[in-house]
Amino acid sequence: MTVRTRFAPSPTGFIHLGNLRSALYPWAFARKMGGQFILRIEDTDQERSSQEAVDVIIEGMRWLGLDIDEGPFYQMQRMExxxxxxxxxxxxxxxxxxxxxxxxxxxxxxxxxxxxxxxxxxxxxxxxxxxxxxxxxxxxxxxxxxxxxxxxxxxxxxxxxxxxxxxxxxxxxxxxxRPDGTPTYNFCVVVDDLDMKITHVIRGDDHVNNTPRQINILKALGGIPPVYAHLPTVLNEQGEKMSKRNGAMSVRDYERGGYMPEAVLNYLARLGWSHGDAEVFTQEQFVAWFDLDHLGKSPAQHNPEKLLWLNHHYIQHADPVDLAQRVEPFAKQLGIEYHQGPDWVGVVKLLKDRANTLIEIAEGAQLFYQKNISHDAAQLATHLKPEVIPALQEFMQRFEASDGTQPAIAAAMKETLSQHGLKMPALAMPIRYALFATTQTPAIDAVMALMGKKETLARLQNCLKIG
Structure with a gap:
């Protein structure tokens, strides 16, 4: 028997994580068993259904990597x-x-x-x-x-x-x-499952009450009932059923919010299924491990902090080149001209370990590409104290004479601090503020290596003039 599963959403404009879990599990089971995964659009509610909502569903599945083998099939096109x-x-x-x-x-x-x-x-x-x-x-x-x-x-x-x-x-x-001849939901589902040779129906347990009626109709039509797996409800943080009304975010919100699809898929997989104590795993591992025996029997509760933690993990371990490409759309939204200035991949690599989302990386990258930096005179005076200026000038000379790499910059700073009897913050804070008008930056030697000698020295020299 070839395993054939399906995801059959109603295109009513909003698809949240609980909905997508009902796509993820049948997809994973079909992939694990070498079967087919079918997308069926149950659009008989013409007042609420729209093509835009269908597009949201397909885009969300594509974003998560849930490829389909057949479909989408539309119930409205099967009326005859x-x-x-x-x-x-x-x-x-x-x-x-x-x-x-x-x-x-x-x-x-x-x-x-x-x-x-x-x-x-x-x-x-x-x-x-x-x-x-x-x-x-x-x-x-x-x-x-x-x-x-x-x-x-x-x-x-x-x-x-x-x-x-x-x-x-x-x-x-x-x-x-109905009186106008329009077939009803439970009937259409049975005919579809029969025609599409569905072997396993994996869906939310809000359909349990429909199942006995569907089985009776299916048997009357000469069909063999599929294997049913009714998934417990996904609850929000307050313990209520996840829905738009209860504040659930749509899958588009997560994509626009800078979440990695790998992190969302990993999170969804654990939202009602487990493989021992494994918390972090790839899509390939998930498919290899997935089975129906380890589906949870109790409602799963959405945990935004857990999802954010997973997203941070995937960002930390991402390939810098690939990650830089993913951050580009968010950088464009912020007006960052990342082709002009420090190496874009290098900047993303430097920022990724402290970021929870792709948006946070883009926001951090703004520092490296801003054209006109406005320094607060009082703040500048606070950081650029008279006793620090000689040390800063000496460091600039050592930096200019170095090869500009991070180790060389670190050595120049260490030698300067030793020469003047200062501790790291005494020199690092003025440099940070001179370069970016903020003291919140990644490791300053790595920052200067990315900025390059010319731009770094120009900004430092400018602040010495202002100070």
Whole structure:
């Protein structure tokens, strides 16, 4: 059997980390088993669905590296197929038209609740041997209902929740087509899974209640139910279900916020699955290790600090050339002309160990490319004290005579400090402020090596004139 999994989102404009986890696990399982991963867009809610939302879904998956083998398939483009199946079911007696009006149905539900009964359709229009149906009303367009089995149970071994059994007496005859002929969600899902030969359905546990109905329809159509794995909900920091309403960030927000897709994928993988104590792993390792047996049975809670920590880890260990390319879009947004000035890769390499996001690297890089530096006279006087000026001048001479490398600069500073009986901050702080009008910089010898002799000496000389 070839494993075939699917991700079937509704394109309603917002896709958060909890949604993407429902794409990550079926993708990983298909890759692990050498199968196929299908993208299906469930866009029957035409009022809320949009192509822009579809684009967000596809872009988010592409950003995480979740490639698809088939699709995207759109349910709205499969309407003829659904209607054909409904006609076939009517002909074979698997479904029937129901003329109960909305008013009658509401009255039935109210009476059942008043009697403390479970609200459900009473089978009034269900054809049975020897049963006389009511006269067909002239002013009612019927819905189409599935003839759910009246006895027995629906049983499946859920890969996450274990054995689940639902009595058919708990299920009424599901509406599979509305009065205008539009097929309903649960019906479309079954036909899609059947046609696309889906073997494993890995999805959120908010679909558990749909599963017994879908299994019954699938069996009626001659299909074999797939393996189901219903994932526990992802909760936000407050313990509520993750949603836009509860402050969840969209996947685009993370991309725009300077997060590495590798970090987000690693984080998502651990948000409901584990492999021993492994916290940090590559996409390749994740696929090699992934299985359904180690999916979590309890709700996972979103931890922004953990995600930020992982992002910092991936930035720290990234290849400087690759990282520099990733930071470029953020540098452009800040107006940094990184092609003019210090070596861009060198600057990124210098900044990456202290950064949590790509944006933080870009913000730190601004210091190296600013054209006009404005020094505060009082601050300059504080750092450029008279007793420090001779040491600074001597250091500038040693620096100019050196080869300009970081070790040579460090040696020049050490010799100057020793000559004048000073400690490192006495010289480093004035140099930092002279170069950037701030004392918050990476290691000053590394900074000067990147800036180069000409620019470094020009800035220092300028400050000596001002001071």
């Amino acid at each position: 197929r659904y209607r054909t199946v409904i006609a076939q079911m009517l002909q074979e007696g698997l479904a029937y038209p129901c003329y109960m009006s909305e008013v009658e149905l509401n009255a039935l539900r109210e009476a059942q609740m008043a009697n403390k009964e479970k609200p459900r359709y009473n089978g009034l229009w269900r054809p049975e041997a020897g049963k006389t149906l009511p006269p067909i009303p002239a002013d009612i367009q019927p819905v189409i209902r599935f003839k759910n089995p009246l006895s027995g149970s629906v049983v499946w071994d859920d890969a996450v929740k274990g054995r689940i059994e639902i009595s058919n007496e708990e299920l009424d005859d599901l509406v599979i087509a």
